[in-house]
Amino acid sequence: MNIFDILGPVMVGPSSSHTAGAARIGLMTRKLLGAEPVEADIRMYGSFAATGKGHGTDKAIIAGLLGMEPDDMRIPDSFSIAEKEGLKFTFGTADLKGAHPNSVVLYVKGKNGRERKVQACSLGGGRIMINELDGIELNCTCEMPTIVVNHVDLPGRVAEVTTMLSMLSINIATMSVYRDRRGGRAVMVVELDQEIDESVLNILQNLKGIVKVTYISTGGK
Amino acid sequence: MAFTSLQEILDTCEKEKIPFWEAVLADDLNERVVTREDSRKQMAGLWKAMWEAAESYEENERSRSGLVGGQGGIMEKYLAEKEPLSGAFAGQVIVEALKMGECNACMKRIVAAPTAGACGVMPAVLVPYVKKYEPEEEKVLDALYTAAGIGQVIAARAYIAGASGGCQAEIGTASAMAAGALVALHGGSGKAIVHAAAMAIKNLLGLVCDPVAGLVEVPCVKRNVVGAMNALSSADMALAGIESRIPPDQVVDAMKEVGDQMNASLKETGIGGLAGTPFGKEVAENFLGK
Numbered sequence: 285m286n287i288f289d290i291l292g293p294v295m296v297g298p299s300s301s302h303t304a305g306a307a308r309i310g311l312m313t314r315k316l317l318g319a320e321p322v323e324a325d326i327r328m329y330g331s332f333a334a335t336g337k338g339h340g341t342d343k344a345i346i347a348g349l350l351g352m353e354p355d356d357m358r359i360p361d362s363f364s365i366a367e368k369e370g371l372k373f374t375f376g377t378a379d380l381k382g383a384h385p386n387s388v389v390l391y392v393k394g395k396n397g398r399e400r401k402v403q404a405c406s407l408g409g410g411r412i413m414i415n416e417l418d419g420i421e422l423n424c425t426c427e428m429p430t431i432v433v434n435h436v437d438l439p440g441r442v443a444e445v446t447t448m449l450s451m452l453s454i455n456i457a458t459m460s461v462y463r464d465r466r467g468g469r470a471v472m473v474v475e476l477d478q479e480i481d482e483s484v485l486n487i488l489q490n491l492k493g494i495v496k497v498t499y500i501s502t503g504g505k
Numbered sequence: 506m507a508f509t510s511l512q513e514i515l516d517t518c519e520k521e522k523i524p525f526w527e528a529v530l531a532d533d534l535n536e537r538v539v540t541r542e543d544s545r546k547q548m549a550g551l552w553k554a555m556w557e558a559a560e561s562y563e564e565n566e567r568s569r570s571g572l573v574g575g576q577g578g579i580m581e582k583y584l585a586e587k588e589p590l591s592g593a594f595a596g597q598v599i600v601e602a603l604k605m606g607e608c609n610a611c612m613k614r615i616v617a618a619p620t621a622g623a624c625g626v627m628p629a630v631l632v633p634y635v636k637k638y639e640p641e642e643e644k645v646l647d648a649l650y651t652a653a654g655i656g657q658v659i660a661a662r663a664y665i666a667g668a669s670g671g672c673q674a675e676i677g678t679a680s681a682m683a684a685g686a687l688v689a690l691h692g693g694s695g696k697a698i699v700h701a702a703a704m705a706i707k708n709l710l711g712l713v714c715d716p717v718a719g720l721v722e723v724p725c726v727k728r729n730v731v732g733a734m735n736a737l738s739s740a741d742m743a744l745a746g747i748e749s750r751i752p753p754d755q756v757v758d759a760m761k762e763v764g765d766q767m768n769a770s771l772k773e774t775g776i777g778g779l780a781g782t783p784f785g786k787e788v789a790e791n792f793l794g795k
Contacts, residue, residue, distance in 0.1 A: 285507070285657060285660045285661070286507070286533065286536055286537055286657075287529065287533050287650070287653035287654065287656075287657055288547060288551075288653075289660075290618075290619045290653045290656035290657050290660060290665070290682075291548075291551055291616065291617075291618050291619070291627075291649060291652065291653045291656070292551055292616060292617060292618075293616075293617055294550075294551065294554040294614065294615075294616050294617075295614065295615065295616075295617060295621065296612055296613065296614050296615075297608065297609030297610060297611070297612055297613060297614075297615050297621050297624070297721070298568075298609045298610045298611075298612065298621055298622070298720070298721040298722070299621050299622070299721050300617050300620060300621045301668075303612070303621070304617075304621070331719065334719065334793060335718065335719035335720060335775070335793070337569065337792075337793075338568075338569055338570050338718060338719070338720040338722075338792060339720065339721070340569065340612050343612070355554075355614055357613075357614050359612060360612040408666055408668065409617070409620070409666070410617075
């Protein structure tokens with residue numbers, strides 16, 4: 285752990301896992317949706333379901349969906365802000381056998397009509413992991429600039445993306461590929477050492493067999 | 506590579522002829538590949554956030570469960586009217602610890618140090634110290650590096666979260682960090698810093714994490730007080746020249762061993778200890794049943 289993992293993060297209390305991590309899960313879900321969310325159905329599991337209310341986990345997730353970082357002082361008021369900004373939400377519980385005890389599933393719909401299902405967990409210290417995206421299991425911590433590519437599981441798709449990144453002189457730090465079944469829907473999670481701009485995403489988006497490209501930036505908001 | 510023992514930091518200090526905080530800072534620059542200015546700026550930002558958090562307290566606020574809130578205000582009133590048994594300075598430490606613990610429970614913005622549950626310990630000793638002795642801000646930042654270095658070693662050898670090692674790991678680590686920071690601020694040697702940290706951990710060894718209804722409220726808010734007061738006495742002992750008989754790194758290892766043996770019901774599960782008392786269970790049922 286680096287010294288700013290020991291001192292910090294600056295966050296709205298009371299819990300780094302149940303509040304700060306929950307806000308980050310909401311924020312990353314918003315980024316994965318790539319649009320302002322207008323509907324959210326949130327199902328909590330384990331300790332999130334049992335003690336989430338007392339830790340403001342619900343308020344923190346909504347705050348994240350509204351684009352707030354874990355240190356945003358408006359987190360306690362996120363429900364009323366959601367109402368103003370036109371985000372409708374419901375909470376429930378989920379039975380996720382074998383999942384991390386601080387897990388949550390979010391069904392979200394964006395202003396552009398796009399829908400996403402995200403399952404994520406809070407690991408402690410404000411760190412999180414996306415465990416499932418639209419029904420495909422994956423592992424993504426969102427701690428580095430990350431490109432998430434939904435594609436069809438056919439030969440050459442991974443090579444297309446990596447070749448294009450190499451031509452653009454973008455170094456891949458880590459990369460994982462997941463699919464629901466052979467020849468089915470697949471996801472690439474590509475972590476980078478540097479931030480990239482939208483033009484790169486547009487290039488990737490236009491490659492053959494690429495369904496959707498989403499970018500999770502770590503800088504700014 | 507990040508330090509994995511307190512002795513290693515002391516050895517580096519001796520070899521390079523640098524103070525404790527400088528060794529920690531140099532290691533940070535190396536680890537994260539950042540400039541000295543960037544690192545100092547980030548630390549200054551944390552200190553500012555800590556100070557602002559201390560000032561954000563509102564005594565009328567209550568936590569969502571209603572269990573905590575207002576105690577910092579009660580203590581402050583007592584301090585204004587009477588000379589506390591533990592003295593005026595220690596009285597301020599108690600006030601700040603309660604306030605920050607309650608700020609956290611009431612969803613205010615705080616600085617996790619090392620965790621949100623223990624966020625009151627460091628500011629509880631630093632804020633009154635700065636008000637009384639008025640050190641230059643750079644000195645305070647040096648003390649924060651000192652504290653972070655101690656926390657880093659504890660995280661590497663043992664743990665810093667209640668869910669992993671009980672409250673000894675959480676408030677215990679915060680107390681060790683605060684003790685080291687105080688010694689650094691008050692001009693103590695590197696050796697005194699690590700012995701203050703070791704004594705602070707020793708005195709909280711075995712402390713369990715037993716939050717009522719699993720919330721960071723009872724007993725967490727008041728445990729911040731004990732962590733801060735223990736830091737104060739440990740720092741004073743170290744500044745007086747008293748050492749931990751058990752070598753500091755071995756104390757950290759003992760904390761790990763005790764934490765490993767601790768029953769899961771006493772590690773932030775809200776089952777054992779105070780959470781398991783009839784009152785604790787009643788709160789859990791009333792609150793969670795809603």
